[in-house]
Amino acid sequence: xxxxxxxxxxxxxxxxxxxxxxxxxxxxxxxxxxxxxxxxxxxxxxxxxxxxxxxxxxxxxxxxxxxxxxxxxxxxxxxxxxxxxxxxxxxxxxxxxxxxxxxxxxxxxxxxxxxxxxxxxxxxxxxxxxxxxxxxxxxxxxxxxxxxxxxxxxxxxxxxxxxxxxxxxxxxxxxxxxxxxxxxxxxxxxxxxxxxxxxxxxxxxxxxxxxxxxxxxxxxxxxxxxxxxxxxxxxxxxxxxxxxxxxxxxxxxxxxxxxxxxxx
Numbered sequence: 001x002x003x004x005x006x007x008x009x010x011x012x013x014x015x016x017x018x019x020x021x022x023x024x025x026x027x028x029x030x031x032x033x034x035x036x037x038x039x040x041x042x043x044x045x046x047x048x049x050x051x052x053x054x055x056x057x058x059x060x061x062x063x064x065x066x067x068x069x070x071x072x073x074x075x076x077x078x079x080x081x082x083x084x085x086x087x088x089x090x091x092x093x094x095x096x097x098x099x100x101x102x103x104x105x106x107x108x109x110x111x112x113x114x115x116x117x118x119x120x121x122x123x124x125x126x127x128x129x130x131x132x133x134x135x136x137x138x139x140x141x142x143x144x145x146x147x148x149x150x151x152x153x154x155x156x157x158x159x160x161x162x163x164x165x166x167x168x169x170x171x172x173x174x175x176x177x178x179x180x181x182x183x184x185x186x187x188x189x190x191x192x193x194x195x196x197x198x199x200x201x202x203x204x205x206x207x208x209x210x211x212x213x214x215x216x217x218x219x220x221x222x223x224x225x226x227x228x229x230x231x232x233x234x235x236x237x238x239x240x241x242x243x244x245x246x247x248x249x250x251x252x253x254x255x256x257x258x259x260x261x262x263x264x
Contacts, residue, residue, distance in 0.1 A: 004243025006031035011083050013037050014090030016047040018189030022230035026238040028054035039063050064090050064116035074123055083124040085241045088117030089139040093154045106153050113157035134177040135241045138165045142256040144183050162252045169250030178249040180240050185257035188227035223258025
C-alpha cells in the first residue's frame with residue numbers, strides 16, 4: 001500500500017531510540033524526508049549515520065523542555081522547507097508516590113512532555129493550514145485513560161496531550177490537515193529496560209522477572225500480555241501520518257494492547 005507521503009518532510013521529536021526511532025525508520029521506508037531529534041549531539045549524529053541507508057534524514061540536537069531549545073531546532077531546520085508531518089513523541093516518565101512529587105517535578109514533566117508539542121505545533125500548524133495539508137500526531141499513553149497512582153505527573157501530561165490534539169483538530173475543519181493522538185501500550189524500549197534494571201537491583205530480582213511481573217500486577221488487564229515492540233506502535237503512527245488516513249481526525253487512537261478496559 002502506497003501511503004502517499006513520499007518527499008513529505010517529517011519531524012519526530014525524541015527520535016534517537018525507542019518508539020521515536022521506530023517511527024523515523026518507518027517514515028523513511030515510506031519515502032518521507034525525516035528530521036530526528038535528541039538532546040545529545042553525539043547520539044543524534046550516530047542516528048543520522050545509521051538511518052542514512054534508509055533515505056533522506058537530518059538531525060538536530062536540542063533540549064525541547066525549553067522555549068529556547070524549540071526555537072533552536074526550528075532555526076536549524078528552516079532551510080529544509082516546511083514541515084508536513086509533526087510527531088510529538090519526546091517525553092519521559094518517573095515512578096514516584098504523589099507525596100514525593102515536588103512542584104518542580106510536576107513542572108519539569110509538563111515542560112517536556114506537553115509544552116514541547118505545544119510550541120512546535122504552534123510554529124508549524126499555521127503553515128499546514130495555509131498549504132491545506134499536514135499531519136500532527138501526539139504520542140500519548142494508556143495512562144492517558146488509565147492513570148497509574150504512582151505516576152500521576154506523567155499520566156497528567158499524557159491526558160493533556162490528548163486534549164490538546166482534539167482541540168487543535170477542531171481548527172482544521174474543512175481542510176486536509178489532521179491532528180490525532182495515539183494511546184500507546186507499555187512498550188519495551190531502552191528507557192524502560194534501564195528503569196527496570198535499576199529496580200531489579202533494588203528488589204533483588206532480574207530484569208526478566210520484573211518484565212514478566214508487570215503483566216501479573218499493573219498490566220494485568222492487557223490483552224496482549226507482553227510489552228509492545230516500538231515498530232508495532234510506529235505502524236499505527238505512520239498510518240495516521242499518511243494520505244490514507246485522511247478521514248481520521250481528532251481521534252485518540254488506541255494502540256494499547258487492550259490494556260484499557262473500555263468500549264470507546
